[in-house]
Amino acid sequence: MRDSEKYWNPVLETLPPEKLQQLQLKKFQRIFRWAYEHSKFHRKLYNDAGIEPGDIKTLDDIRRVPKVEKAMMRSVQSKEPYPYGDMLCVPLEQVTEYHQTSGTTGQPVYQPDTWQDWEWMAECWAYILYAHGFRNHDRVFIPFGYNIFVAFWAGHYAAEKLGCEVVPGGVLDTEARILKMQEVRATALMGTPTYLLRMAEIARNKLGIDPPRDLQISRIATGAEPGGSIPATKKRIEEAWGAKLYEHSGATEMGAWNFECTAQCGLHVNEGLFLIEIEDTETGELITEPDRMGKMVLTAFDRIAQPCIRFDSKDIIQWSPIDRCECGRTFRLLKGGLIGRSDDITKVKGVLFAPSSVEEVVRGIPELGNEYEIVVAKKGEVDDITLKIELLPEHSAKLNSVQEELVRQLRIRTNLRYNLEFCDYGTLPRYEIKSKRFKDLRKRG
């Protein structure tokens, strides 16, 4: 296969690492200067830190540039030019797209984009879908309620860019979406891990449709939650659909910045369009070695209306020990995708706890349903964790053995004890876009 068929852009995707770094420096200098010259917010931020565009001469110099946090974005918004405030780098009349964050961590952040930015969003996604193996012969079904959230909007436009035929699921309910996929013989799909599992459950239980047998989906793009990189969740989704599942990560303020290729050995960072730094969560030290978790700081090089420069994402990631992927891309790999958010990774009973490790256990036990909920609370002075799960009705006789297995595996994976609460099947909340399965009641004061 020629490189021009194998990659969306072989020139960038196979650029030697030292050349990629040169490109990153050049592009950082450009977006930094753009923001400095066009936004009062950025100019003040950088002036206060004593740094200006001419000071960025090496990649190391970038570490001196102050980070931007979501709270800072919130504080300037809802002011003139309304509603974006003075982070905006273009005249309001050049803004053609409005979106906002979901607000799961507080007041939503508004995201203005020019038409060029919107083209760029789709371009980021074009890299993703092409690496996933989407091609112009695919009929792509998008079961997404097109709305103020970015979610799969850019996936829609990228699929069009690839030449796919796109079927927008829009306001159809889940059952109607499944029936439409069957009717049009869709070959590819996009959705969050949570919703993909839910759709398969509804197809089987309510419609009598077995997706691997009755539908023709062969590949699925997923994102927005860590599930696509949690082996037990990935396995469940691939088995439920009889299709390959490929993950990517993105966010409203950042764009879609990584992707899994068909070799499925980790997530490639799109280093031609983004700079990813991983920092130690406590010391802020730059992490360059593999297998060491840290907090991601992201720069998007080409987004101009509201630039994303050294954004403190709070996402926890780690570099992969795999030096070069068999796909031939030179973009570095992440191991395990988004491991969680630094807000969620917390100490429980003195032990560092990541909710995704519980998901790996729950989804790895076939007798349990897909849904679960973790509640951490204070019982006196002691942390108390409750894990709510559902036993599949056909396995109700195995309650005791499942409970024993769950306790054993949770102890091995998380080194913690849990109160287990078996709920009736179908009673835990089901989610369509982002799930909220971890509740830390200790933070409520």
Next chain:
Amino acid sequence: MVEQYDVKLIADKIETLKRTATELKGVSGGIQAIDRNADRILASIKMLEINITDVVDIIDEEQTKR
């Protein structure tokens, strides 16, 4: 083995497209049907620049030739 592309030639063609689209706006007489569509064309051309033009001065001379 990584294939090689004539990136400089591609970048020259992108530059020509950009110049033409910009000139088109210059002679549109303010007709919105021209200006707005030319803006969209320019946004697409920007994606070509991101993909190719930005890399031209970074790629080694021998890598830019077939």
